[in-house]
Amino acid sequence: MRFSGFRVLAEALTGHTGWRPLWRNPDPQPAYDYIIVGGGGHGLAAAYYLAKTFGKARIAVLEKGWLGSGNIGRNTTIIRSNYLLPGNQPFYEFSMKLWENLEQEFNFNAxxxxxxxxxxxxxxxxxxxxxxxxxxxxxxxxxxxxxxxxxxxxxxxxxxxxxxxxxxxxxxxxxxxGTARHDGVAWGYARGADLAGVDLIQNCEVTGFRIEGGAVRGVETSRGYIAAGKVGVAVAGSSSRVMQMAGMRLPIxxxxxxxxxxxxxxxxxxxxxxxxxxxxxxxxxxxxxxxxxxxxxxxxxxxxxxxxxxxxxxxxxxxxxxxxxxxxxxxxxxxxxxxxxMDGSPIIDKTPIDGLFLNAGWCYGGFKATPASGYAFAHLLATGTPHDTARGYRLDRFATGHVIDEKGVGATPNLH
Amino acid sequence: MLIPHPLLGLRDAQEFTYLGDASLIARPDGMAEGAEAAFAEYVYQRDNPAGLHRELWFHEQGDRSWLVVTRDTTTHEIIGAELARDVSLARREAGA
Known part of the structure; x- marks a missing residue:
């Protein structure tokens, strides 16, 4: 179902009986190549680009509640690319360019x-x-x-x-x-991902990771075990809670x-x-x-x-x-x-556990980053290497001293 | 939020500034073997629990004491407060 002015007109003349749900509501398969944990803006965008741009198949998004029920539905909808530091600004400008073509890209009014x-x-x-x-x-x-x-x-x-x-x-x-319709962004990515064959699985809480020999094999969920080749976690707000199940502590x-x-x-x-x-x-x-x-x-x-x-x-x-x-x-x-x-900048990186990837630490600037975050995360999941504009967002940058501290206030999370 | 100050009774949380996880009391030895890794862990990594959290509050607009407040991060309910000095001394006595 493509949206267009003609379509709106045709539906208006036929009593709006032709509209259909924007996505399927499938049951989880026993195994996927890629599992994205978190059906928010960043997770849905990652699934969308993974399927559309990188041509990957057998992808699932697992969401504890309903799609877009976290911060994508609770923010103040600002998009901008006015950062200072070289680790940040090219990434946010990449995001702005994606915003500028987003509605044509996924055929949805955001x-x-x-x-x-x-x-x-x-x-x-x-x-x-x-x-x-x-x-x-x-x-x-x-x-x-x-x-x-x-x-x-x-x-x-x-x-x-x-x-x-x-x-x-x-x-x-x-x-x-400027601004964008925050829910529309989530819905547009969800619909686009669904059309590209991604299974969007709601009411499916991840309760654990199955890790064998230092590599992730799948996830335990409230709807049973699901095997996966690669698992990407995009659950900002709850990143520490989820990654704790994989035995990790985060700089968050x-x-x-x-x-x-x-x-x-x-x-x-x-x-x-x-x-x-x-x-x-x-x-x-x-x-x-x-x-x-x-x-x-x-x-x-x-x-x-x-x-x-x-x-x-x-x-x-x-x-x-x-x-x-x-x-x-x-x-x-x-x-x-x-x-x-701890430095006010996000993390898009692999973790010490093979096949487990993390997208986290968005502070209160995650909304504007949604397209680029999804794209860069999909790039990392698909190719194993970071996207050019997201090279600085390493998980180990705190230990190595390569922090990206836009505000210059150090390891004080409540001041960033 | 009201913080039950051990010396002053219930005080408005607005009189305090917030530092973070009470584990920050346990500063690593900078001269020890592997101090660099220990400090990276100390400065940047957090447990960040959902539920009970022991955390440092500074009574900046009061008696300027540091408190260890136990608070539920899912409800903001404050369970109790102790002087950070007492916590630190107890820790030292325990030989930690």
């Missing part, structure tokens, strides 16, 4: 909207840092523009430019950045990050605006809700909910940046569990 991201500048020092970052972005082939205060005022006149502590002096703008702490959405408003915010000094960021969904967030709660958590002090802190950040937000009513607040890695 509502990718390149409405731009604006990082605000409040001091001369911050302008210097952003100028450097902007130059690094340009060198990687992506786009960045340094704006002065008047240019920011033209874009977003509602901001508080004369805040006594953090007056707005300008901004770093990336026009190709799980933390809760809260996000918020207001009631629906008329178009107000032109793109994504970030207030790094106070740590607050905001965009507007196509439904009209202001989607915003801020810092982690700051302590280890698997609870998928945070506490009130952080909500207050985020609200204060919002009021400091754009006082008009005080007139909007908060509709919902929720929390997601982040794999906070």
């Amino acid at each position: 509502m990718v909207s390149q409405r731009g991201i604006l990082n605000l500048i409040h001091s001369d020092g911050q302008r210097d840092a952003f100028r450097r970052r902007g130059n690094a972005i340009l060198l990687s082939g992506a786009d960045a523009e340094l704006l002065n205060a008047d240019q920011v005022r033209d874009m977003a006149p509602f901001l508080n430019f004369d805040n006594a502590r953090f007056p707005i002096k300008g901004g770093l703008l990336q026009r190709r950045a 702490e799980s933390h809760v990050l809260q996000a918020f959405v207001s009631e629906g408003l008329k178009p107000t915010i032109p793109g994504v605006i970030t207030f790094g000094a106070g740590h607050f960021y905001v965009s507007q969904s196509d439904k009209g809700g202001l989607v915003f967030g801020g810092d982690l709660d700051g302590y280890n958590s698997y609870a998928q909910r945070g506490n009130l002090p952080t909500i207050e802190d985020v609200a204060e950040g919002g009021m400091a940046l754009m006082p008009m937000i005080g007139r909007a009513r908060l509709l919902r607040a929720w929390g997601g569990i982040m794999d906070m890695s």
